[in-house]
Amino acid sequence: MPLVTSKDLLERAAREGYAVGAFNANNMEMVQAIVETAEEEKAPVIVQISQGAINYAGADYFAALVKIAAQKALVPVVLHLDHGMDLRINVQCLRAGFSSLMFDGSRLPFAENVAITRQVVELAHMVGVPVEGEIGKVPTTGGEAVPYEELRQFFTKPEEAVEFFQASGVDSLAVSVGSAHKMKVQEAILDIERIAAIREAVQIPLVLHGASGVKDDQIPAAVKAGIAKINVATELGKVYTAEIKRAFAADPDEVDLRKYTAPARAAVKEVVREKIRLFGSQGKAPAVFVDGGAWSRPDVVREAPE
Numbered sequence: 343m344p345l346v347t348s349k350d351l352l353e354r355a356a357r358e359g360y361a362v363g364a365f366n367a368n369n370m371e372m373v374q375a376i377v378e379t380a381e382e383e384k385a386p387v388i389v390q391i392s393q394g395a396i397n398y399a400g401a402d403y404f405a406a407l408v409k410i411a412a413q414k415a416l417v418p419v420v421l422h423l424d425h426g427m428d429l430r431i432n433v434q435c436l437r438a439g440f441s442s443l444m445f446d447g448s449r450l451p452f453a454e455n456v457a458i459t460r461q462v463v464e465l466a467h468m469v470g471v472p473v474e475g476e477i478g479k480v481p482t483t484g485g486e487a488v489p490y491e492e493l494r495q496f497f498t499k500p501e502e503a504v505e506f507f508q509a510s511g512v513d514s515l516a517v518s519v520g521s522a523h524k525m526k527v528q529e530a531i532l533d534i535e536r537i538a539a540i541r542e543a544v545q546i547p548l549v550l551h552g553a554s555g556v557k558d559d560q561i562p563a564a565v566k567a568g569i570a571k572i573n574v575a576t577e578l579g580k581v582y583t584a585e586i587k588r589a590f591a592a593d594p595d596e597v598d599l600r601k602y603t604a605p606a607r608a609a610v611k612e613v614v615r616e617k618i619r620l621f622g623s624q625g626k627a628p629a630v631f632v633d634g635g636a637w638s639r640p641d642v643v644r645e646a647p648e
């Protein structure tokens with residue numbers, strides 16, 4: 343099916359008590375792994391592209407890749423810009439056909455963050471594309487865990503979230519509640535009460551960044567409290583590169599690229615599957631009935647979901 347926006351997807355997830363996985367892709371194999379697994383799990387999914395990935399390959403390349411993957415899938419697929427750092431990158435992605443944007447002004451003073459977010463929202467809403475904003479700050483680590491006391495200074499305050507939401511008009515909100523970007527160890531614990539208080543105050547879907555570093559047992563409570571989109575990037579990169587290292591260790595003279603990207607793609611699929619199940623989004627894609635009731639696409643026929 344064509345790309346869908348994140349608006350209805352996230353509002354429905356927030357209402358029904360699960361979270362949609364938002365997985366970062368850096369190449370074709372990652373896009374395929376994410377969308378194929380979402381389809382196997384009958385889960386709605388967000389493929390997100392960072393500004394770094396866009397600098398690497400171009401917004402148009404990723405738009406084309408994800409549109410092809412979405413077209414072949416019978417589950418809703420969103421193409422989202424992750425951490426757009428300025429207005430320009432947001433406009434470029436809008437033009438390239440992204441169906442969801444993010445402006446991250448968390449490094450800026452409050453008023454400046456609001457002003458630019460508002461600009462992105464006004465432009466994107468003209469063509470029906472929703473926007474994620476960030477208030478508070480999810481810090482980035484060198485891979486290690488950050489002491490909770492240190493993280494607290496970055497936490498999102500519910501009253502600040504309300505003011506930001508009302509002034510900017512964002513559709514979803516990234517919050518700082520105990521996670522950090524690029525953590526290679528899974529040790530972070532979350533301030534669940536804070537998540538619930540923010541959700542209560544703003545009533546829009548909340549987004550958890552840096553989920554690779556968050557302990558699995560924190561996730562169900564965070565989702566129940568109001569997290570409706572969960573970002574996973576580092577963990578996918580970890581397993582992808584681990585498989586490539588393994589393939590090279592087994593045969594250092596291999597020159598056929600596919601001999602190491604294929605197992606890497608397969609390994610990413612299993613992490614995506616685990617996350618989809620942990621977030622509770624498996625089976626949440628609206629059923630598509632074709633070919634006399636079977637869940638199918640041209641080259642795949644499976645049983646319809648209950």
Ligand SMILES: [Zn+2]
Nearest residue numbers: 523551552573
């Ligand atoms: Zn992030």
